[in-house]
Amino acid sequence: MPRPPARHRATALALALLAVTGACTRPEEKDPGISAKPSGPVAERPLAAGVDYRESVHRGPAGPVRVFVLRIAPDAEARLVGAHGANMALPQTVRQAARRAGALAAVNGSYFDIKGGKAYSGYPGDPVGLYVENGRVLSEARDDGAALLLGHRDGRLWARITEVATPGLITAADGETRRLDGVDRVAGRLRPCRGTDHDRLAAEGRVWRRDPDTGLCEDPDEIVEFTPDWGVATPSGRGGVEAVLDGDGTVSRLRSPAGGPVPKGGRVLYGIGEGADWLREHARPGTAPDVSIPLTDSSGEDLTDLVDTAVGGGRRLLSGGRVVLSERDRAATDRPPRTLAGVTADGSVLLVTVDGRDPGASEGATLAESAGLLASLGAVDGLNLDGGGSTTMVVGGELRNRPREAVGDPVGERKVATVLALLPR
Template sequence: MPRRLAAGLAALSFLAAAAPTAASARSAASAAPAETARATRQAGTTATRVQFALPTKDFPLGQPGPVTQKKKSVTKGIDFFTVVHGEATDGYTVSVLMNGKDYGSREQADAAAEAVQAAGLPAGIQEFTRPAVADYPAGVSYMVRVGMWKPEEKAEAGKIAKKLGEAGVKAKVDFLGDDGFQTTGPWDMRVLTVDPRVFGGSYHASLGTSVAKRETTSSMAKKAGAVVAVNGGFFNIHTDKNLRGEPVGVSVVNGRLLSEAVLGRSALILKGRTARISEVATAVTATSADGEKTVINGVNRAAAADELVLYTEEFGEKTPADEGAEAVLDAKGQVLELRPAGGKVAAGTSVLHGTGIMADWIWSHAWENWSLKITTKVTDMRSGKAIPLTPETSVIGGGVGLVRDGRERVTAQADGQANINMILRRHPRTLAGVTKSGRLILAVVDGRKPGVTVGASMIEAAHVMMWLGARQAINLDGGGSSAMVVKGKVVNHPSDGVERGVGDAVLIVP
């Protein structure tokens, strides 16, 4: 056995088996940013100016120590921070795949370890715990790993992975900092804070040129004249290739519902210079001139069997040609045309698209020159009140709720992310939060750059946002989508190496 491999296997037993420990679970309350009022005299009156600074110590991840940060004023009321902490100590290992994943049951791990040994290499079985979150219990899984190598020895790990592949054992090289276990980092973050009492502009959402197409955050920011922007929520990469800009969950842009909510999922709600985070529900209905009322199942997405989907002029693609039926409506809801499925959505119109029995509903209740009343309602589930859909209103669906009322509350199951990869593993993250005073915090934690920055797990992201002073916080899309734009420039380091086209974005416009 090669000496390096033997040493690596000996070290494997010392890997942390439990996910984020006390270092990432410390309360961030004592490190919350300082917001202090300073009184100044102006023309005989007293005005209050709020000073804001990020913490300089007690970073909630990794080892204790000073936090390196730089601050720059972007414009009146908006500050930009670069935050760096930690040091690189993690190396590499080789993980054996079980049914395409790098973890599995004990039975699967035993079988995978036997396959590695049959290939002439020793294997270590590592038990680990995916931590519990607010709505999903902890779980135990197993990994099969071969060796450990220093950061500069990645190529050696690659040789072992290749040898296993030649023996018919699927394996990959893994950076240990991605695991979600104890690490020293490092972390490289970009943080924007917006004081609505000083900033004179407004917050918006954008879907770019259309719902169906993806566009970079910087492109959306440039078109809107935004001074700063970050990428928005998740988008659907599992639909037709022409529709992959479609948000997964709620999207309201300028008061228009462009994608329906997934019931109970978290969202960032923007209006003017106010921001809040809540869970939302949407309800869209159609009422025919003959009094027949029915639920519209979706907005600007592919229809499933026996569904009604509404396509708005922002859709940007032809409707799917799926043998359904369509009613073309003008801005007042009058039926201009009945047609088979698959056509353009012209400016100033919308299209009600039905499949299966709902195609029959269209043929029966949407005759030409009749009218259809389309009713749209978006509800804040925490307050139970409807969200007024004014031209100032935007809503962006998030990936996972992180912080509620100043405490960690990761809602992975409700937000469709209850798995090891999303809860435990470290990835680049885009985060949004609101402080007690109403200040908006936007943060990007870069990741997937061994030796430079490791990213964050969801639990770690929650504690970072509490450290930044957020009373409410949400996880937006991350990974290669994470991008922060300041005055037209991408100021973080997207993990793809270049800025990725995304479904939507949060824009701050002067």
């Protein structure tokens, strides 16, 4: 049988390759993500000059998805800030926090030490990861994690999403220095503790223990600062030592066993193990140790003077317009409610909540779908904040979304540690 002409053979080969290529791309085509265009009516509400709020329903791979979007322009006639409850040790609902702050709108912020969690330390208002309010670090960064950074300069909003560290340092009056391990948390308990904390402790030859079930790490040799924002007595501890600093930074006394009030306008340095020994030796009454907690990015640039508010998140979703999820996170199929933060090319901030756990009404979003949604809204950088039952959008004092702890549960507001609040200027 004669062979077909060469051009026919080439055409057949090309068609075969096209068929194979098409087969390889079909799985992605079956999961197009959340539609950029709403599938129904859009409810819009201006909140202030330069601030837009929108509610819409979109098509998602698993069904409809309710999306709530707050967009704040750099020149908005409003200020975006972090806020917490009456103290850092106790949580409150987003609506309570918004009312207390006089906010036009608010969403939930950082992860926190949720009551009932496997690694619960007894203080349900304690943020997990970076939290900065009014330029003051009230919870240290963990594992150089990504955070939403906010500042206001010359009447304009400055925003950035990047990995941040808080290399705190204590310098005693005698010149001796020691790292400050944390702020407003129980000493010796670190969560999460992935690679960075382990590497740091191992490099210093220090003991490091990790509970594989809870993800909690224990460091027996720490110094943690407690600020007046903590709001309750510091944790009691027979082996702990506290240097109690007055408002002018002078050590008024050493307190042991640990546990007691934080002076108004002052602070407490709480040491355990080698940290307690260091305080006894170098933070003597009448001296004034210097405590510094700079904010630095991955390049080492000091951002301290730029940042008024910072809220640490979970996964970074977008960087420079590109999805930066790991292959494992891209493949994840769970669709809980989400709270997302994004920054656009013009510097606008997007605060987005996605309802979930409401079959047939709103199915939630995977991490990959969340990244795609932020990109469709114009974000070039994006961050996943605390979600699940914490996901809450409040506008004008009203709860706008439908938070749930689980499928089938009634709508209910979870108490959270921190919020991002939009205040009138």
